[in-house]
Amino acid sequence: MKNLVRGLLFAFLSLILIPGVVVDASNPLDFLTYEINDQTVTITGFQGNPVDLVIPSEIDGYRVVSIGDAAFSFCNSLVSITIPEGVLHIGSGAFMSSEALKSVVLPSTLQDLGDMTFYGCFGLTSITLPENLKKIGTGTFAYCYRLTSLIIPNSVTSIGDYAFSHCKGLTKITIPDSVTDMGKAPFEESVQLAAISVSVNNIGFIDIEGVLYDRKTEKLISFPCKKNVTRFMVPEGVNAIGDHAFEGCKMLVDIVIPNSVTSIGDSAFADLDQMYQVKIPEGVASIGKKAFEYCYGLTIIHIPDSVTSIGGGAFKDCPNLSIRCNSGSYAEEFAIENNIRYKIVDGS
Template sequence: MKLNKLLSAAAAIAAALSSLAAFPAGAEGLQGPDDVLSDGAFIYDLVDGCYTIKRCTASIVTEIPAVRNGVTINAIGDNAFANCSAISKLDIPDSVKTIGDNAFVGCTSLSEVILPERLEHLGEHAFMGCSMLETIILPETLTEIPAYAFNMCDHLKSIDIPDTVTSIGDGAFYECTSLETFRIPASLEKIGTLAFNEWYSIKDIDASANDSYVVEDGMLMDKKKAVIYRGLASIEGDLYIPDTVTTIKSGAFSGCLGISNLFVPDKTTVIDDYAFAYCPNIKKADLPQGLSSIGEWAFAFDEGLTTIEIPTTVSSIGSLAFANCINADKVLIPEGVGTIGEKAFIGCDALKSVNVTKSVTSVGEQAFGKTYDSEGNVIDLEGFTMSVFGGSAAHKYAKKAKVKYDVVGRDLSSIIFIIVVIALIIGVIAAAAVLMTKSRKSADRGAKKAKKKAEEKAAEENYEKIVETDKKKDNKKDKK
């Protein structure tokens, strides 16, 4: 035990010494161009006369040098600091213009980072999973926040975005669950899918600097109020979506715990992915005729829903759309729905039966009659039965998934085929009967003709006999 402690202590001391030696003052710590370029803290690549940090090899660093061996460090490469979980603070020099993809992904202790004022490019997933990062200031040289750049930074409370930014990528701030305030930059033109998903703490969104967006009734919308991008977490009670809205974007109300009843207007045609996910207190969702699609995870984990009524105009229900709506005991799927995605109704434990119409042409795996056990494994939902049309997609799904089902009708094409076959059989039988009848009639007529001829012949022969007898009698008389 003591030996293990000593070894651990020695390892800790060695790591500390390596961190102290991380930044030698001159070229003596940097090996030659034919070898791996390293100074004990970083491995470098020489690109176009400048150094790119390829990998951080020190356990702990607090700053990155601007120059090494008289050569400027102008880039941090892809994955350079990935999973360096011991780094808590980092100062990046102004010489750095590029931060690559996944550069700081998984730096779970990083709470403070100073970005360079001349930064021109920030890579995708750059700070993804930096769960202790609380605040960050982006320089005015940036024009884009790429996909998932700050995904899962769940301690991030504020971020300063310059007005030069025109695009926020997909999932850029996905699962920033502690974010309280957000300012829309003046030049912003594009907000990517799931960029603002699962903002459980958002209290204020300021769009006053941008002419293309407006915040009204706690909802961030485009200027025409046709698209909703995000609702505040503070929304409570009944939520009436404005009559002008046609699209509710991905993650727009995800994590809004205070919504109790939802009313969507007739003009709304699209409810996007995650739009109302993790809203456990929604008891009623009044969806309009005219709605065409319900996205993936759209109402997932909405545990308050008891009745799910799909409008007749909906053509597709996305994967996991109503997953884990554990208290939903009634689901109405009308004629007109075409596709139902994978696991669309998985974990709806109160649901004991569902009727699936013949218009449904595709049913994804584990869509019905499945739930999870305590370890997260997919299992059969006890006591569940599907009512399906014979030969339909739902019928095939039930048989393949080994879900109990009742056949309530047959596919129309099968019925038509059976009717045609029966009609052909009847036709053949009728034709045969007619032929048999004609044959009998012909045979009867032939027999009658033969009989008549025989009778005529017999009568003729009898007449000839009589004539012959009379002739004989006359001859006898003449002789006398």
């Protein structure tokens, strides 16, 4: 996601350095810049210090149909904005890091929200998504710390990677029937979630007691950190633990991984500082990057011969860790190369 942030910063700087069409300062649109193409208007940016903006549905007789990439990014004066009917698309990073933004009115015509549209909008507490919306992009609401409520309408078919990452105020969310595509780690570090609900008619995903899986329960996608348990048994039949699946769930002390699991994703168990022992079952082939990063209490992890790949930083900042493994195994080689304490058990 860092590359996407850098790209949007570049886009924002480009908007500053390359002059667009600026509305005359005496005119009610004195805070907006825009472009006219194919007899439609795209809002490209802002000037001055807008506070409460109502974007018109027409400019110079042409319909406003989109808000451009990074158009209002880093607009720290903006508190509220109303986007008119007729707008179909809001671009990547359109309101990124507009930290004062509290109120957003979206039109019923809106079809998609671009990548990182509201990334870092710390002041945003709630937003109503329109019934025609089809796509929520990568990181669209990431780092909206104060976002406490949001209803995904039963028109959205796609939710991007990290869409609600670090939404630390979000307490509940429901995935409707319509969602068929969901990116990785959509709720990474959204640590106040007590449950993730999925409509019973959804054909792609399912929840079991508030834990999000793919429909076949072959992949555990996200565990809600406020689920009131200290021990969790991953269901038999799950093949993959998804990226960031349990990250930041500090209440967890013990996680039982079944023999059906073959892969553990990046940062899957990161920042579980109360977990003290883990047994990786025979059959797991790969452990992702930073999989157990910041597990300060982790003292013992059993790694079988089946593991042939361990990502970089898998045990970063696990100061008390000792790996249990067999002689000549990949785990032994990894421990030696990374200066991690280990003990040979040879199957005992």
